Amino acid sequence: MESAGTGAAGPTPGGVMGSGTRLRLEPYEVALLxxxxxxxxxxxxxxxxxxxxAEAGRPGTVRVSGEPVGAGRALSPLAEAVLAELRQPVGVRELSGRPGVRRAVADIRRGLVAAGLLRSLPARRTRAGRRTLDALHAGHPLPRDRKALSADEGLMAVALHGDPALRLVAGRFALRAGLIARVEVADKGLLRHSPRSEYSCGGVSD
Structure with a gap:
């Protein structure tokens, strides 16, 4: 993680102002927030x-596919923890519960708490956390075309916008790997008139 309190090396695409200090958040930090x-x-x-x-394994699972490209650029601790679990195909729900992954997520959460963006108990965004997300949404609207996106921009889009951005950035992979659910609509008219649902905030809600 970066200067929200923590430490993996690499670019920091999510810069926002907070209490006179410029906080720079990586996409996985933004996603957790x-x-x-x-x-x-x-x-x-x-x-x-x-x-x-990584690649899609059996339907609804992810598996390792090779060494990460761009050897000069370190993976985040969370990505390292996830990669270590992909020797056998695994679903994202199970993956999230693996001890190494949970520890890496806990480290990210502690950094966000230290930066004043999350409360620890209960795990909720602070006012500064909400302002940070508002500023990031203003600076990174949901893209319309993936062709113009760099990998970092794609990750930030998914971190901020969830499933709609994931379908844009890597929709086929996301469906096969179970990152997003297939939606079957019996009556196409329902699709036209149904409200757009927001991405779940998990346990970190307003």
Missing amino acids: RGGPRAAVTVAVLALYLRGA
Whole structure:
């Protein structure tokens, strides 16, 4: 993690102002702040996929596919923890509960608490956390075309916008890997008139 309190090396695409200090958040930090542990793990899985290290396994699972491309750029601790669990195909729900992954998520959460963006008990966003997400949404609207997105921009889009961005950035992989659910609509008219649901905030809600 970056200067929200923590430490993996690499670019920091999510810079926001807070209490006179510029906080720079990585996509997996933003995802945890917005949507809880599963959102953060989803971003880590996507990061591995975009770097060629993960692929869809059996329907609804993810597995390792090779060494990450871009050897000069370190993986985040969360992505490292996820990668270690992918020797056998595993679903994202089970993956989120693996001890190593849970520890990595807990480390991210502690950094966000130290930065004043999350309360520890109960796990809720603070006012500063809500302002941070508002600023990030203003600076990173939901993209309309994935062709213009870099990998980092795609990760930030998914961190901020959840399933709609995931369908745009890597929809086929996300469906096959069980990162998003297939929606079957018996009556197409329902699709036209149904309200758009928001991405679940997990245990980190307003």
